[in-house]
Amino acid sequence: MATVPRRTLVAIGAAALLGVSACGGTAAPPAAAPAAPGSSASGSAAAPSASGAQGAWTWTDDRGKNISVPRRPQRVVAQSAAAAALWDFGVRPIGVFGPHRLKDGGRDPEVGEVDIAKVESIGNVWGEFNVEKYASLQPDLLVAGMYQKDTLWYIPEQSVAAVDQVAPSVGVQLSGKPLVDIIDKYGQLATALGADPKAAPVVEAKNRFDAAGAALKTLAAAKPDLKVMIVTGTPESLYVAYLPDHPDIKYWGELGLNIVYPSKPTESEGGFWEVLSWENADKYQADVILVDARSQSMKIDEMAKKPTWAKLPAVKAGQLYPWHAAERYSYLGYAQVMEELKTNLEKSRDDVVK
Structure with a gap:
């Protein structure tokens, strides 16, 4: 944050x-x-x-x-x-x-x-x-x-x-x-x-969630080479999300998205992330980077001042989109998240990483 x-x-x-x-x-x-x-x-x-x-x-x-x-x-x-x-x-x-x-x-x-x-x-x-x-x-x-x-x-x-x-x-x-x-x-x-639980808004949200998941799965199948990485940053470090510990990212991986993530998290973080110094921010390459959108988190324009960040393929291609790291766990919340994610990934090139 x-x-x-x-x-x-x-x-x-x-x-x-x-x-x-x-x-x-x-x-x-x-x-x-x-x-x-x-x-x-x-x-x-x-x-x-x-x-x-x-x-x-x-x-x-x-x-x-x-x-x-x-x-x-x-x-x-x-x-x-x-x-x-x-x-x-x-x-x-x-x-x-x-x-x-x-x-x-x-x-x-x-x-x-x-x-x-x-x-x-x-x-x-x-x-x-x-x-x-x-x-x-x-x-x-x-x-x-x-x-x-x-x-x-x-x-x-x-x-x-x-x-x-x-x-x-x-x-x-x-x-x-x-x-x-x-x-x-x-x-x-x-x-x-x-x-x-049978109230119309609840049922509608569940249907919307299911539809958004199905659409994201279809997109993943159509773009198997599109590499996606999820990060958050602080002035000192870049944090790369470890898929198994994030329910949302893991779900997207199960839908077929090609997620780039560490083989293991940094032990001191108790899971969730591999912590990289900004000098090593280029350890992983992706076509698209999803950046923590929380109000307390480091902003993309602040990250842009880090030389290694600016050189990343996704950054140079302008394929940076929000990751709603603290989204509420409801069908409506994640239906909206997946709809936005699909829209962003649809317009993204999958040949940015050579």
Whole structure:
């Protein structure tokens, strides 16, 4: 983010109340992607009793943590990416933390379709979480993704104990799992919180996701020689994404895209990336480079000042496109990502790398 990858996704790749509703509508440390992948226990929700929201509510999250409360949570606070995913499935959080408001006051892409004018901000940047404000919202539940095993994203380590005393929390594992499984987990959680999985916007988003994936697969088959690399940067280093640790990139590889990636990640990053000095930024060659588009990440015009970057074939060919590293895990979110990716790759030459 300004410099950051995903554990820097994690750490950042180094915050008018609305109750949760089952409506039918819809700078962290430098580069590190979601921190190291962790094992996950399958999360599940017990079906609400006949009394609906008045019945007992249980859920086992991806830490293997069992949550059991007298009634279905109504007041949910969520990390921005989790809030965005839940929003697309029909849940309306009352508060968010993590990137959601840009410096100009606009909505950060990381918070998706969430109406930031109707949710309370608990913190907007890495390391910022206002525990007192969080407690004042009287939340029933906190939801956050996890890139590092058993570690809720964007909750400062020093605040964990205090946050745990306020309300139960649900963690959703975001690494080491297939993209579709993560999306499905958010859908299951939203349903358990009262959202309608058959609502028209949800069904339409799923159909759009399937269509976008099929179109990307067709394009990959038509352009087997098109080499694609995914990166993020800091002033000191270039981070090249390690395919197995990124659910989105791995999914695209399964669809047939020719992804250029390291044989192994840099050990100190806990996975996710190979870290290269800018002097060695030409280690890998690709026809197309997807660049981390997060607001905190190094911008392409800043990278252009690095001599080795400027000499890369994809850079000289102008085939640089955004990579939405912190996209919310919903069908709508990734349908949009894959549609944009297909459009960009369709117009790209596959003979840039000689």
